[in-house]
Every structure is written in structure tokens, then in C-alpha cells.
Amino acid sequence: MKKLKAPLNGQDIAGLKMGEEVLVEGVIYAARDAAHKRMVQAIEAGQDLPIDLDGQMIYYVGPCPAPPGRVIGSAGPTTSGRMDAYAPLLIERGLKVMIGKGSRDKGVIESMQKYGAVYLAAVGGAGAYLAQRIVSAEIVDYADLGPEALLKLEVKDFPCIVAIDSQGNDIYARS
């Protein structure tokens, strides 16, 4: 199975096809609704972002608190559609991979085609399983958002499927 590790370039992305199963490795950033809203507000205000998005991956997740001896609590993907309003601007800023669950809107898919990005689906509701594939977690910014803080995660053998590729092929549009 193909392994994906950031930073990724346009060629890496172009080689990923809808329906292909992949394993994500290395650093991914965790952000969901509130963190997206702040990042987009920062870009619109001309401010620097807490992370450089170029070639990076964002995982849509708001994990459970880490139990003693664990790096993170349950940590499966959240519904990606809620990030549709914010994603195109981040893709324009160099974001290459989004990881979540469920379909995306036309605006996101068009941005993915224009700038070369992919959307991966992780197994929704498999939070305990996926937490075992996360080897480290630290808060990067927005700590006041609690479960919605911006996190830097390191993952190993994190299973995903290419749900929408950079040519605009959409697994959710088949049924």
C-alpha cells in the first residue's frame, strides 16, 4: 500500500487516484470548525498563520482527552462538509491533503483541481483504533478552543482511502 508523508508536491498528489487505499505517515495537523474559522480570519486580515500550510496535511478531528499513559484519546475523523466554507482558501495557501469523512462541495473540488490537492477519507467512528496510530500529539495554537485546538500529530500506518482525487473524481458521486 502506498505511503504518504508530508511535505507533498504536485507530482505526489497527481499520482493519487480515487478509490486507492493509502497509509499516512509523519506529521499531520488536526483542525476542525473553530480552528478553520480562525485560520481563515487570519488570512483575510493579512496575518501569519500558526503553521506553514505548504505541502501539508490537515486532519479534521477533535479528539477526546488523553487518558493517563496515552498520547491522545479517541481520535476519528469528523464530517468534512462543515469545513467546505474554509477549505478553498487553505488549498490556495498550499494545503495538499485533507483527511475527514463524508462528501465535499463543488467549491472545494474545484480548488483541489486548480491547485492540486486530494481528499482522503479515514474510517469515521473508529476513534479508538485510529488513536493507536497516533504516536505523538502537541498543541500548536488556539489552546483556548479545547477539543477544537490546532494540534500537531505524528501518525504511523494511518489507513485512508482517496475519496476525491486532484482530477475531481469523487467516490461519493458514484452512488
Next chain:
Amino acid sequence: MRQVNVEEVKKSVEGAIIEANTNLPEDVQRALQTAMATESSASASRFLQIILENAQIAACDKMALCQDTGMVVAHIELGQEVHLVGGQLEEAVNQGIRDGYLRGYLRKSVVNDPFERKNTGDNTPAIIHIHLAAGDGLRITLFPKGAGSENMGQLAMLKPSAGIDGVKEFILKVVREASGNPCPPIIVGVGVGGNMEKAALLAKHALLREVGQPNPRPELQTLEEEMLNKINDLGIGVQGLGGDTTALAVNIETYPTHIACLPVAVNLGCHSTRRITIEV
């Protein structure tokens, strides 16, 4: 008359809510195993296997099945012969939830206000329904319901002329529009009849019924089977990735209604629909 101290309610709720969030009910696990045996898509089978493995890990490690540990719905059946002492029942339920979410390392997902949206920090308040019953029992069903599936529910006030075909069409429309978002394979809870809020409550109640336990009325059982087949024929599949398994069950509940009404509500439950019932 039986006297119950609400302190007992608080303690029971604290333990039960951790249990509910970490243990996938057996009926749901069985249905997932059955689905895996018949699923023809390789990716969908792999995802089902991960979902089942997830349930094992969650139970062994006492980890939440899903990071969305939900907003808690509490259905309380309170016997008329029970005399509650030691405080308020609803406050005791909320305190039990507060304590359980802290002790169980469960995510706090409740915001104080739909507009201000400040996290309350303890996953309360719960949504509490109290129903008076005969006898001196006190039964509480806790249902931590995640938003991925909850957001995909819909309600329609159909015209009675729409009839059973209109109801079928609406159920299919809701499932089709939900696509992969509610974490299929889903459990489809349907409430038909009553009025607006009664239909919604029936749909939620329908999700509490075990998978594989049909409606006792034969004509409704037939309707449940028909809708389950039609939904699985949509091909949405596990997590919306295509395949044979979109729903594990369709549970339909009905109630008398007004001569001018045909309300129908559809509440979707994800593949980790978790609920627990305790007696205090």
C-alpha cells in the same frame, strides 16, 4: 412508595455513561458482523473490519468508541410510586454526566448557546425526557448521540394524501441526502404520526430499539424490511464509499395523529449507535 435518593441516580449515571461510550451494544456488533459476511466491496469489508476492531479496542482500553461522545439524551421512566429525595432528579442526571465525562476522558462537546457557542466544559446539559410510569421503578436510558448522524435527520409535515408512499419517499430522500456523512452503516429511526415534536421523539425512540427486533405490528415489520432493502439498494455503502451495506436496520414507530396531519421524522444513528439502560 419507594424512596430513592437522587445521589444514587448521580452515581449510576456516572458509571453508565462511561460504559455506554466505550462498549458497543451486542446487537449492533452482531449486525456489523453479519454485514461483513455478505459485503462484496473489498474496501467496505476492510472498513467494517476496522469498525469491529475499534469496538474491541474501545472495550479493552476503556477508550471512547468515537471521539464524538455526543450530547447525552436521557429517557427517564419514573414510577409514580417513587419518592425522590436528596435533590432534583434532572440536576442529579447532569451531575452524573459531568462526573462521567471527566473520569472517562470523554470529549466535552456541548456549547452554552447556539449563537454564543462557548463550550460548557463538562458536556452538560443533557436533553432529558421524563415519562411517568406505573409502579415504583426508575429506569434511565442514556444515549450519547454524536452530531455526525444527528445533523443528517429531517422532519416533514406531509399531507395525509401523500400516504404510505409519501412516507417511503421521504425516508429514502433523507438517507440519500445524508450520503456518507452519518457514518454508515446506519440505523434508521423513523417516527410517523402524532404532531411535530411527537414524530421527532418517536424517531429517536426507534433508535433505542435493538437491531433485529422488528416492530410488533406485522404490517410495520414488512415496511421496515422493505425500506431496509431499498436503502441498501441505494449503494451508498460503508462510510459512503459504495457497497452493499448502507443500513443495519430500519426501525419505525407510529402514534395516532390528527385528521389533517401526516408527520414523519427520520433520525439517523451511526454504526456505533450506543445506548445503555439502567435501573436505579
